[in-house]
Amino acid sequence: MTDALKIGIAGLGTVGAALFQILKSRHNLLADICGREIVITAVCARDRSRDRGLNLDGVVWFDDPVAMAREADIDVFVELIGGEGDPALASATAALTAGRHFVTANKAMLAQHGVQLAKLAEAHGVLLNFEAAVAGGIPVIKAMRESLTGNAVTRIYGIMNGTCNYILTRMEHENMGFAECLAEAQRLGYAEADPAFDIDGNDTAHKLSILTSLAFGTEIAADEVYIEGITNISIDDIHAADELGYRIKLLGVSQRTATGIEQRVHPTMVPKGSMIAQVEGVTNAVTIEADILGELMLSGPGAGGAATASAVLGDIADIAKSRPGHQHAPALGRPADKLEPYVKAQIQSHEGGYFISLKVDDRTGVFASIATLMASNEISLESIVQRARPAGADAGPQTVILVTHATTESKVRAAVDAIKREGYLAGDPQVIRIERTRDN
Amino acid sequence: MTDALKIGIAGLGTVGAALFQILKSRHNLLADICGREIVITAVCARDRSRDRGLNLDGVVWFDDPVAMAREADIDVFVELIGGEGDPALASATAALTAGRHFVTANKAMLAQHGVQLAKLAEAHGVLLNFEAAVAGGIPVIKAMRESLTGNAVTRIYGIMNGTCNYILTRMEHENMGFAECLAEAQRLGYAEADPAFDIDGNDTAHKLSILTSLAFGTEIAADEVYIEGITNISIDDIHAADELGYRIKLLGVSQRTATGIEQRVHPTMVPKGSMIAQVEGVTNAVTIEADILGELMLSGPGAGGAATASAVLGDIADIAKSRPGHQHAPALGRPADKLEPYVKAQIQSHEGGYFISLKVDDRTGVFASIATLMASNEISLESIVQRARPAGADAGPQTVILVTHATTESKVRAAVDAIKREGYLAGDPQVIRIERTRDN
Incomplete structure (x- = not known):
């Protein structure tokens, strides 16, 4: 059997503690599946005195995650600290630079520094796995x-x-x-x-x-x-x-x-x-x-200690099943230097249907004005509904609801602005985008 | 860059032809992602003369898949022949024994010979991937x-x-x-x-x-x-x-x-x-x-040429990303020799709710008899409904529908048999199991 895979866990909150317990209690099953043992050799958390119900015998305690990333006897650094900046980021940088695989649930850090970390992982021939960072337990x-x-x-x-x-x-x-x-x-x-x-x-x-x-x-x-x-x-x-x-x-x-x-x-x-x-x-x-x-x-x-721990465990198991020095699994699906620059489509050019709800004063001609302003902004309507007032309320503003056919955000904004200028709105307009799905 | 991964495709039906086209048309993208080229070096199908619209230049044609498994210059044998026995099985055996990775969409063969093939793959240190065999394009x-x-x-x-x-x-x-x-x-x-x-x-x-x-x-x-x-x-x-x-x-x-x-x-x-x-x-x-x-x-x-080809492609890409000689990915999730024997729970002991629809002659006492026989078989009812006859039909059999609380298959069968013996059924009873889900 290949040498044991040595794990360090930084962050012993709900997820970290759950992961610790699972790695211990399912040690033999995991060894069977992965063809090697997975052992926790180091942990790091802020408060050493807190009783987390974990048996830390044989596990080296670090107060500083960056020190654990640099010095601990580990193959994999599991980051469950959170936050986009340090100490999570400094730990990631230190762990990857030291040639350790890096597993994280930290979406904020990846959203800001994911490409840089992917490059670092690729440069050092190690894996950067982050299943738990998006949609918790779902393997997306x-x-x-x-x-x-x-x-x-x-x-x-x-x-x-x-x-x-x-x-x-x-x-x-x-x-x-x-x-x-x-x-x-x-x-x-x-x-x-x-x-x-x-x-x-x-x-x-x-x-x-x-x-x-x-x-x-x-x-x-x-x-x-x-x-x-x-x-x-x-x-x-x-x-x-x-x-x-x-x-x-x-x-x-x-x-x-x-x-x-x-x-x-x-x-x-x-x-x-x-x-x-x-x-x-x-x-x-x-x-x-x-x-x-x-x-x-x-x-x-999408969340919860156990589901998140399950996703982290899957990431660790993938590393345990692989063999050191023979990785090619780019973190972002393709090598980081082959990623294309992001070209943004402005929200103003978004195309789709819209739901627009307007509270209007009860005046003659309002309905016609709304319909006219939608038409002059080239917005075609799927439906327009004037909702009955609640029973007993025979005065005050009424609600007009429009559902548009596919149009653009800029046209909708122009139409709503024009409607606002007419002076009959009795409150802020509500505009909600409609998303068509293929399965209905 | 690592050497190209050489692929042989056995079976050029809808899935095989779609896969062939995709591997050709997305060659550069796949090379970027996998860190090596994927090239088709051999194919095998029954009818060589048929025009499949595929450019077979530089690809060695085999009439016999077993010969391709043994002799072709390939790293991966892709089996899209189908059928639980030969030639699919003989091809699988020959390919794995020759140390080639094996990718298949063949559920029938895996259902009957999956464990044996998993053992062979593990013995030869190669991968047996079969994402397309279950639920088509879904990565289950x-x-x-x-x-x-x-x-x-x-x-x-x-x-x-x-x-x-x-x-x-x-x-x-x-x-x-x-x-x-x-x-x-x-x-x-x-x-x-x-x-x-x-x-x-x-x-x-x-x-x-x-x-x-x-x-x-x-x-x-x-x-x-x-x-x-x-x-x-x-x-x-x-x-x-x-x-x-x-x-x-x-x-x-x-x-x-x-x-x-x-x-x-x-x-x-x-x-x-x-x-x-x-x-x-x-x-x-x-x-x-x-x-x-x-x-x-x-x-x-769950099916279709393109979706199935996508699943096969994912399996091939996993092999391309891995590096030869360093695999540990047991085909059935754990090493085949660690699989436990299957212990069958008999359908008679199945526990759950049941829907039972009975066509009965319109006689006094039938409803009471049914209720009594359910009770004497310890089946508790969630609902019992005698359905109104269609308009205009004022004679002939009526339908009685029962929904049971959780019970066992054996009790339901005993009750239905007892009801049959009473002689008032006007047709075969319909019994449909109810499955509780967690999400409702």
């Missing part, structure tokens, strides 16, 4: 990096943030408002005390930028993602979507267009009959459209 | 063999035959009978002229037996799968399912139970709100329930 990185080799991807879209999907499905099922659902999600541990990073769409954007690189063979461009969060989605929007045959999901979408690659994260109307519309609660899902394979969808747990 | 083999390493699988279920799923979804959507939908599927090329292998469930059973081995680390036991096809499913069953909140799918299910591992293929009622119920037409889907990861679902094209 492996599918894109390996299974889809040779395919040209045309579009990738997914639900990649469990917090947002939990809130949106609860709003729909329980007829609850956004704030109430967010509070519930926080109580249940599905949302952070400071939920901004999730609900503003930034977490999804990080993950999407990594998938975009794998999908299109381009450099990672996390700062070029168009982002809208879900904080403006009201229960009224969800009801209106339902009536029109849609559900609202926070999607990350990446797509090749004539002018470049679109990367966008925003609340999206998806047809109720599509698979992605069925994805509920904290579950994540990613759909990949590729020219040879067709359409592939993967769904599963 | 890779997910189970690699991503889920270390997980204990508890259940796996899926729609693995596009022909059956096409027929069942058409019956539901178009309110058409089975025979009519089958004829349509044949016209559209979704069903073979002789459709028995698909509609009787044998194709699904082959695929399930391979997944069972990967899921539970047991030897492949294709002959131990309990099989029922879809030929007895009527439009009435589909309507009744719909009213009760279910859809009927031909599922393959494999599950660890107290007495062994259940492998069964049969028409199954799945809750309408579950993801698997949304899988329509020729699309396939597989759900894996695992103890660390949780629940993972993959769906996509």
